[in-house]
Amino acid sequence: MKNVQPGFFDLADRYEQLSNAGDPLIKLNEIIKWESFRKVLDKALYKDRKSNAGRPPYDYILMFKILVLQSLYNLSDHQLEFQIRDRLSFMRFLDLDLEDKVPDEKTLWEFREKLVKANAIDKLFRKFDHYLEMKGYNAQCGSIVDASIVTAPKQRNSRDDNKKVKEGKTPEDWHKNPNKLSQKDLDARWTKKNNTSYYGYKDHINIDTKHKLVRKFKVTPASQSDPSCLKDLLDKNNTDNKLWGDSAYRTPNNEELLENNGFSDRMHYKPTKGGWCPNARLNDRRSKIRKRIEHVFGFIENSMRGKFIRTIGLKRATWKIGMMNLVYNMCRLEQLHRIGVS
Numbered sequence: 001m002k003n004v005q006p007g008f009f010d011l012a013d014r015y016e017q018l019s020n021a022g023d024p025l026i027k028l029n030e031i032i033k034w035e036s037f038r039k040v041l042d043k044a045l046y047k048d049r050k051s052n053a054g055r056p057p058y059d060y061i062l063m064f065k066i067l068v069l070q071s072l073y074n075l076s077d078h079q080l081e082f083q084i085r086d087r088l089s090f091m092r093f094l095d096l097d098l099e100d101k102v103p104d105e106k107t108l109w110e111f112r113e114k115l116v117k118a119n120a121i122d123k124l125f126r127k128f129d130h131y132l133e134m135k136g137y138n139a140q141c142g143s144i145v146d147a148s149i150v151t152a153p154k155q156r157n158s159r160d161d162n163k164k165v166k167e168g169k170t171p172e173d174w175h176k177n178p179n180k181l182s183q184k185d186l187d188a189r190w191t192k193k194n195n196t197s198y199y200g201y202k203d204h205i206n207i208d209t210k211h212k213l214v215r216k217f218k219v220t221p222a223s224q225s226d227p228s229c230l231k232d233l234l235d236k237n238n239t240d241n242k243l244w245g246d247s248a249y250r251t252p253n254n255e256e257l258l259e260n261n262g263f264s265d266r267m268h269y270k271p272t273k274g275g276w277c278p279n280a281r282l283n284d285r286r287s288k289i290r291k292r293i294e295h296v297f298g299f300i301e302n303s304m305r306g307k308f309i310r311t312i313g314l315k316r317a318t319w320k321i322g323m324m325n326l327v328y329n330m331c332r333l334e335q336l337h338r339i340g341v342s
Contacts, residue, residue: 025069025093027334033131034061040127044118058103063111064124065094066103068330071323074305077105116315121322125217128326132213132333136342139208139215142242142266144293145233145249147226148300150321151308152188152200187314189223198222200309201317205325206233207293209244211341213332214296214325219318227251234261242266244290247283266290300328 041060069090070080084090084102096102103111115121132138155162161171165186174181190199202224206216218232226248234243234257243258247268258265266286269279277283300306306324311317336342 023089023092024331024334025089027338028068028330029093031334031337032330034065036131037061037064037124037127040120040123041115044120044123045114058107058111062094063103063108066108067112067115067323068327069093070108071306071320071327072304072331074308076310077108080108081105112319116319119315121319121326125322125326128329129215132329135333137211137213137333137336139213139235139238140211140240141209141238142240142244142264142289143206143215143233143235143238144209144244144290145204145206145230146246146290146293146297147202147204147229148297148307149191149193149198149222150201150203150306150317150324151198152185152311152317154199155185155188157184183312185312187221187317189221191222201314201321202226203321203325204229204233205293205296206235207296208235208238209240209242209289209292211332211336212292212296213329217322217325219314219321221314227254230254231257234263236261244286246290247271296328299331300324303331304328 038061041064045060066080066084069075069084070077073083075083081102081104084094084096091098157165161174164171166189170181170186174184188200190197191202192198200222202220202222204218204220204226205214207214215235215238216233218229220229226246227250230245230249241262242264244266245268247270250267250270254267255265266289268283268286268290269277271277304324304327309317309320311320
């Protein structure tokens, strides 16, 4: 085997080949102004840096972009560290050279945990939503709401332990074993859909009909009903007051909620007990609009592999699922910009 030292032009040629092959990361770098997130990150992490002693921290924008990669490809911390060292496309996205140091998995975990504790995902999401509006992609043509189950690692608990967890209590023997307690998810719940049981959380979202961008989201245990979250998903900034949703959202309380807040009801109607729906044709027409939200969940599930999270607790789940919604919006912005939709 020849022992040839690679040159600068060898690396440049490799990057050019990646670009010609359609590297999606370079397109994200071109369209997104990453520095717009710095103020939010600085504020969320302000208390962390109490002195100038010791090794200086990695740049916050670099770390945030690493978390974007993690969400885009649904990687564990260990996989993420390895892939950054291994993949030239990741290095170019992060503006790292071959000789630059790469944050290890412990550093990544600690950085993310600080953002989780600071509840930073809501502020980061709103910051990017404002950026979308500045680019001309404001919420238009009405809203569509729906929810998707995001599974989490299953808990192997006894029936008595599960009963206490559902009651909002923590089993006594878990308190005596901190290591065991740290691995127990007290917030995730079981739910059934189409006769299949799922354990984890739900991602409740509101998208605007024109751009299919996520405008609002709420993360709950999987057992939380979809209709109960409608109030938190209403978007009064949309240029149109129409709101689409499946028949699960049609409850007397939600009908009153929409009327009191000036929204035009486009929710599906429920069939009778015999299975017949007098408004079937109207439902079919509304489905042509409402199904656009399935494209969003489809991209998150298929392109981002985002139907499973490796977290424990509602706060961490909110961060992970919130980042999925944020990164989806980034990818959607690149698509809209590429096809020339405004």
